[in-house]
Amino acid sequence: MNKIMPEYVETSRRGFLKIGLLAAGGLALPSVSLAAVSGFTPPREKSLTLLNPHTGENLSNIVYWEKGSYLTESLDTINFLCRDYRTGEVKPIDPQLLDLLFEINRRLPASKPQNIIISGYRSPETNANLRRNSRGVAKRSYHLKGQALDIRIPGSDLRTLRKLALKLHNGGVGYYPRSQFIHIDTGPIRTW
Numbered sequence: 001m002n003k004i005m006p007e008y009v010e011t012s013r014r015g016f017l018k019i020g021l022l023a024a025g026g027l028a029l030p031s032v033s034l035a036a037v038s039g040f041t042p043p044r045e046k047s048l049t050l051l052n053p054h055t056g057e058n059l060s061n062i063v064y065w066e067k068g069s070y071l072t073e074s075l076d077t078i079n080f081l082c083r084d085y086r087t088g089e090v091k092p093i094d095p096q097l098l099d100l101l102f103e104i105n106r107r108l109p110a111s112k113p114q115n116i117i118i119s120g121y122r123s124p125e126t127n128a129n130l131r132r133n134s135r136g137v138a139k140r141s142y143h144l145k146g147q148a149l150d151i152r153i154p155g156s157d158l159r160t161l162r163k164l165a166l167k168l169h170n171g172g173v174g175y176y177p178r179s180q181f182i183h184i185d186t187g188p189i190r191t192w
Helices: 004-038 072-081 095-106 124-133 158-168
Strands: 045-051 058-066 114-119 148-152 172-176 181-185
Touching (some): 095 148, 095 181, 148 172, 158 172
Antiparallel strands (some): 114 148
16 A cells, blocks of 8 residues: 555656646747737847937937846946936836836837936935925835836827836836826836
8 A cells, every 4th residue: 555655646746747737838828829919929129219308318229138138238328328317326227117118119109219218216315305396206216216217208198108008017107297207117006
């Protein structure tokens, strides 16, 4: 009886693993074909065109991800463009935030749209100054962590940008029609 029991357990584990692998493979197939049908297949590279209106700096079609990896030099260049222009302080921008912006861009009719960065990283000093002058600035803003961007995309309706960002379910989305920008961040999913 003892000899049969380990053999039975071994067979059950193998069988379970086979079933699990087959199920995982079956689940992957519909998502691949669904991505192909929807037109949003995984990209070979990710790039963005960015403009900082406060400094006049522009990055045209900068590739920041390719072959499954983020490109450190490109990220450093993007971090510099998105710095706190008031203090000159640079902080890394969350690559997932760049991916969110990339996905918004992919869903727009224009190819390679220009993303105007109204606000990227904010130093604690800048955030405190902005809070003194505006009720709409959060004390613990995701801008302080490099996890938020306030953007405008010429030729794209703000309501459309807001809808696209909300549809992606990747963080916070703020809508500021009077100031002509939307806020996106990689914090918890919420909207205002």
